[in-house]
Amino acid sequence: MSKHLTVIQKHVQGASIHAAGEGMGYAVALTDDELLVGKSKLFGSSVERFALAGIADMRTVPNPSANLLQIEFAGPPPRSLTVMYRPEAEGDFGKIIELLRQRVHARRGAGS
Numbered sequence: 001m002s003k004h005l006t007v008i009q010k011h012v013q014g015a016s017i018h019a020a021g022e023g024m025g026y027a028v029a030l031t032d033d034e035l036l037v038g039k040s041k042l043f044g045s046s047v048e049r050f051a052l053a054g055i056a057d058m059r060t061v062p063n064p065s066a067n068l069l070q071i072e073f074a075g076p077p078p079r080s081l082t083v084m085y086r087p088e089a090e091g092d093f094g095k096i097i098e099l100l101r102q103r104v105h106a107r108r109g110a111g112s
Contacts, residue, residue, distance in 0.1 A: 002027055007045040008038035019099055021092030024066060024084040030099055035071070037081070050081060055103045069097060 004027035005020055012031055020029040026039040035050040054073040061068035067090065069083040085093050 003040040004038050005029065007040045008036045008047055011036065011038070011047045019092070019095040021085060021089050021096055023089075024086065028083055028085075028093075028096060030096055035081070035100075037083070050079065052100075052103050054079075055100065055107060058097075058100050058104055060097060067093070069093065069100075071100065 002022055004022065004025075008020070008027055008029045009017070012029070015031040015033075017029045017031055020027060023037075026037055029036045029038070030052070033052055035052060035055075037048045037050075039046050050071070050073055054075070055071065056074045056078075057072040059070050061070065064087065066084045067087060069085070071081045071083070073079040073081070083093075
């Protein structure tokens with residue numbers, strides 16, 4: 001397990017992580033309610049949280065050296081997240097992307 005993912009696990013307080021992947025310099029994980037981005041630093045660490053209830057849209061941009069996952073969250077305030085990950089991590093991110101797509105479709109189906 002990476003040091004970045006360990007940072008996330010310390011912040012989820014017993015919540016189940018359904019999918020996780022190593023981005024370029026950070027880890028990304030999905031719980032029931034949140035997308036978390038964790039980064040281990042020399043002096044401390046940081047975890048950024050995004051509520052999945054606010055997911056508005058997403059898209060993927062394949063690239064031979066670094067794939068992109070772009071996610072838009074409704075506000076207030078609206079937020080955007082771009083995740084870069086290596087093609088070798090595509091298996092882990094495939095699960096993350098599928099779960100996020102399900103959330104986007106559910107939100108659109110609910111008329112939000």
